[in-house]
Amino acid sequence: MSEPDRPLSERPLAGRVCLVAGASRGLGRGIARALGEAGATVIVTGRSSEAGAHTDNRPETFEDTAREVEAAGGKGHPYRCDHTDEREVDGLVSWCLRRFGRLDCVVDAVWGGNEGYDGVRYPDGSAFGAPFWRRPVARLGQSFESGVYAQLLLARAVAPAMVQMRKGLIVTVSFDTQAGYLGDVFYDLAKAAMNRLTLAMAAELKPFGVTALGLSPGHVLTERVRDAGMAAETTETPLYAGRAVAALLADAEVSRHAGQVLHVADLARDYRFTDRDGSQPERFTIPSR
Numbered sequence: 001m002s003e004p005d006r007p008l009s010e011r012p013l014a015g016r017v018c019l020v021a022g023a024s025r026g027l028g029r030g031i032a033r034a035l036g037e038a039g040a041t042v043i044v045t046g047r048s049s050e051a052g053a054h055t056d057n058r059p060e061t062f063e064d065t066a067r068e069v070e071a072a073g074g075k076g077h078p079y080r081c082d083h084t085d086e087r088e089v090d091g092l093v094s095w096c097l098r099r100f101g102r103l104d105c106v107v108d109a110v111w112g113g114n115e116g117y118d119g120v121r122y123p124d125g126s127a128f129g130a131p132f133w134r135r136p137v138a139r140l141g142q143s144f145e146s147g148v149y150a151q152l153l154l155a156r157a158v159a160p161a162m163v164q165m166r167k168g169l170i171v172t173v174s175f176d177t178q179a180g181y182l183g184d185v186f187y188d189l190a191k192a193a194m195n196r197l198t199l200a201m202a203a204e205l206k207p208f209g210v211t212a213l214g215l216s217p218g219h220v221l222t223e224r225v226r227d228a229g230m231a232a233e234t235t236e237t238p239l240y241a242g243r244a245v246a247a248l249l250a251d252a253e254v255s256r257h258a259g260q261v262l263h264v265a266d267l268a269r270d271y272r273f274t275d276r277d278g279s280q281p282e283r284f285t286i287p288s289r
Contacts, residue, residue, distance in 0.1 A: 011038060011039025011073065012038050012039065012246075012250045013035060013038035013039050013040040013074075013246060013249060013250060014038075014039035014040070015039075015041075016035075016039075016040045016041065016104045016105065016249060017040070017041045017043075017096075017100045017101075017102055017103055017104050017105075018032075018035050018040045018041065018042045018043070018103070018104060018105040018106070018107065018249070019042075019043045019045070019092075019093075019096060019103055019105070019106045019107065019158070020032040020035065020042055020043070020044050020045070020065075020107045020109060021045050021046075021081070021083050021106070021107065021108050021109060021110050021150075021154055022045065022046060022083065022108070022109040022110035022111065023044035023045060023046055023062055023065045023109060024044075024046030024047065024048040024058075024060050024061055024062045024064075024065060025046075025048070025058065025060035025065075025222065025223045025224070026109070026220070026222035026223065026224065026238060027109045027173050027217060027220055027222065027238045027241055027242075028044070028046070028065070028107070028109030028110075028173075028238075029044075029060070029064075029065045029068065029238060030220075030237060030238020030239045030240070030241055030242040031107050031109060031173075031238065031241055031242035031245050032044045032065050032066075032068070032069050032076070032242070033065070033068045033069060033072050033238075033239060033242055034072075034239055034241075034242025034243045034245065034246050035069070035074060035105075035242065035245065035246055035249075036068065036069035036070065036071075036072035036073055036074025036075075036076060037072045037073055037074070037242075037243075037246065038073075038074070038246040038249075038250070039073055039074055040074050040075075040105075040246075040249075041074065041075040041077070041100065042066075042069045042074055042075065042076055042077065043077045043078075043079055043092075043096055043100075044062045044065045044066050044069065044076060044077070044078055044079070045062060045078075045079050045080070045081040045083070045092060046061070046062035046065075046080070046081070047080065047081070047082055048060060048061045048062060049061055049062060049063065049078075049080050050063045051080075052080070058223065058224070060223055062078045062079070062080070063078045065078070066078040077099075079092055079095065079096075083108075083110045083146075083150040083153060083154060084112075084145050084146060084149060084150050084153070086153055089153045089154055089157050090157050092157070093154075093157040093158055093161070097161055102161065102165060103158055103161060103162065103168065104167075104168060104169065104249065105168070105169040105170075105171065105245070105249045106154065106155075106158045106168070106169070106170050106171070107171045107172075107173065107245055108150065108151050108154050108155070108170070108171065108172045108173060109173045110146060110147075110150040110151070110154070111146055111147060111173070112142065112145075112146030112147075113139075113142060113143035113146055113147060113186065113187060113190060114224065115142070115146075117224075117228075118228060122139065124136045124138070124139065126139065128183075128184050128187070129183050129184045130184075132185040135185060135186065139186050140185075140186045140189065140190075143186045143187065143189070143190040144189075144190055144193065147190040147191070147193070147194050148190060148193045148194055148197060151172055151194055151197055151198075152197060155170055155172075155197075155201055155212070158170065159201075159205065159210070162205070162208070162210045163205070163208040163210060165209075166208055166209040166210075167209045167210065168209075168210045168211070169210075169211050169212075169213075169248065169249055169254060170201065170205070170210065170211070170212040170213075171212075171213060171214070171215055171245055171248065172194055172197075172198050172212070172213075172214045172215065173214075173215050173217070173241065174191050174194045174195055174198070174214045174215065174216060174261060175187075175191045175216050175217075175261075176195070176214075176216040176261045176263060177191055177192045177195055177261075178261070179285055182286050183286045183287075194214070195214050195261050198212055198213060198214040198259065198261065199259045202258040202259030203259060205258075206255065206258050206259075209255075211254050211255045211257065211258045212258060212259065213248070213254075213257045213258060213259065213260055213261070213262060214260065214261035214262065215241060215244060215245065215261070215262055215264060216261050216262065216263045216264065217236065217238075217240065217241040217264045217284075218234075218235035218236045218240075218264065218265065218281055218283070218284030219233060219234045219235045219236070219284050220234060220235075220236055220237065220238055220240075220241070221234040221236065221237050221238070222238060235281045235282075235284045236264070236275050236281040236284075237275055237276045237277075239275060239276045240264055240268065240274075240275040240276070240281065241264050243268075243273040243274075243275075244262070244264045244267040244268065244271070244273070246273075247267060247271035247273055248262075248267070248271075251271075263283050265280070265281060265282050265283040265284070266283065268280045268281075
């Protein structure tokens with residue numbers, strides 16, 4: 001293991017090139033910032049741009065995130081990409097390889113399954129956790145497109161370069177499904193499929209020295225959660241997951257985690273990092289009904 005408890009000021013990821021997909025806000029932004037703290041060069045992507053439309057009419061942009069990476073001590077590069085569009089994803093990866101020559105770590109934090117959710121209901125009138133027979137089925141398609149499909153498009157685009165280099169780390173932000181039902185049929189199905197895809201990717205990439213794994217955060221204080229008035233229910237900030245990714249990337253033996261869905265809380269204790277306030281929040285589990 002490569003000194004997980006070294007101070008962040010020593011920039012253990014200086015010279016590493018990372019791509020964080022879905023970094024306009026939320027977990028993606030926190031992960032990008034943490035990689036910047038560790039000195040990495042970070043390409044941050046999203047659809048919400050200063051120069052164009054914003055998803056869900058939210059104010060955050062991926063350009064903001066790139067500036068946060070710079071302020072934290074890394075090098076931030078913004079790039080607009082719709083990660084459900086194969087041509088745009090392929091174009092993004094081609095640009096990264098031309099510009100930087102390689103990608104050491106790719107983090108998929110894309111998730112549009114909650115677009116339009118106001119903390120109570122989705123635009124179709126249904127609530128999170130409503131019985132499956134009362135849910136419009138179209139929501140499942142949106143969850144799978146912005147989850148599983150986006151995950152596959154990005155991994156498929158970056159895998160050839162990593163396989164050629166015989167090294168690389170692919171991290172998918174998901175949620176562990178091993179403990180049981182996640183409380184909402186569409187959320188549960190999408191996360192279970194994403195975790196299974198991570199397992200499959202890991203099996204096929206491991207012989208080439210490339211590691212694919214999943215990351216399971218707690219109840220995160222994202223901008224959307226804060227604005228929905230749910231801040232008091234959260235357990236951690238997006239930076240906690242970001243520091244988990246930074247620790248994994250700095251670990252020369254990260255391949256031992258291939259195919260697993262790792263809890264941020266467990267990694268915090270293994271690698272000795274903390275959340276923004278210096279605490280180490282425990283594992284979060286969705287309360288049973």
